[in-house]
Amino acid sequence: MNDPLKLSVVMPSFNEEGAIMPMIESVLKYSGGYDTEIVVVDSSTDRTPEIAAAMGARVIRQKPQGHGIALRTAIQAARHDIIITTDCDNTYPMEFIPDLVHLITREGYDIISCNRLTQQLGHEMPFANKLANKLFASLVRMLYGIHVHDVSTGMFCMRRSVATGIDWETNYAFPCEIIIRSHRAGFRYREIDIPYRMRIGEVTLRRWRSGKAYLRCIFKYRFNLSIPAHKL
Numbered sequence: 180m181n182d183p184l185k186l187s188v189v190m191p192s193f194n195e196e197g198a199i200m201p202m203i204e205s206v207l208k209y210s211g212g213y214d215t216e217i218v219v220v221d222s223s224t225d226r227t228p229e230i231a232a233a234m235g236a237r238v239i240r241q242k243p244q245g246h247g248i249a250l251r252t253a254i255q256a257a258r259h260d261i262i263i264t265t266d267c268d269n270t271y272p273m274e275f276i277p278d279l280v281h282l283i284t285r286e287g288y289d290i291i292s293c294n295r296l297t298q299q300l301g302h303e304m305p306f307a308n309k310l311a312n313k314l315f316a317s318l319v320r321m322l323y324g325i326h327v328h329d330v331s332t333g334m335f336c337m338r339r340s341v342a343t344g345i346d347w348e349t350n351y352a353f354p355c356e357i358i359i360r361s362h363r364a365g366f367r368y369r370e371i372d373i374p375y376r377m378r379i380g381e382v383t384l385r386r387w388r389s390g391k392a393y394l395r396c397i398f399k400y401r402f403n404l405s406i407p408a409h410k411l
Contacts, residue, residue: 183212190253196226217237275373290357
């Protein structure tokens, strides 16, 4: 009998005590057919890390440095060969875990990103965020020729070779860097559509800082610009 496939589901968290329990319950429900570890990189001041640890997650504490740095830490801490990233706010559909794993193991993709910007997306995302995200994706399509519609998604599925094969450097624009640099490195990439849900808890995104970082990231890798990492 073959051993079960080994999967790491990793996520950053910052004061998500209202969402972390249903989030981990959903991961456990839809990853039950795999040998799954859950890694939470936490910078909270509330009970998020205690709740996550009590539910079996491996919790890594670090001081608040930004979503991208936390996600990079989570990816690098993953022990298994297939890694799925998500946020802790219960917005991403964990029922897609089997589909994502199938695309990696059966169809030969190295990395999958999940597109939230579908026709079904409504008030789950503010209009200004939708507009900015569509602009960023259109620039990436135009400048890099990547068939992508959401470059700020928090949900990816990747082989460990993608996570460890690139020296990641951004923070606020890290999802965009993942898509651009994995494509340029020759990894086999695909985007799939997913539903997106209302988040549980308060929004912590700083729009202007993130927006400027995304534009810098997009132009940096296309035109080999010298932009300091702290601005990305």
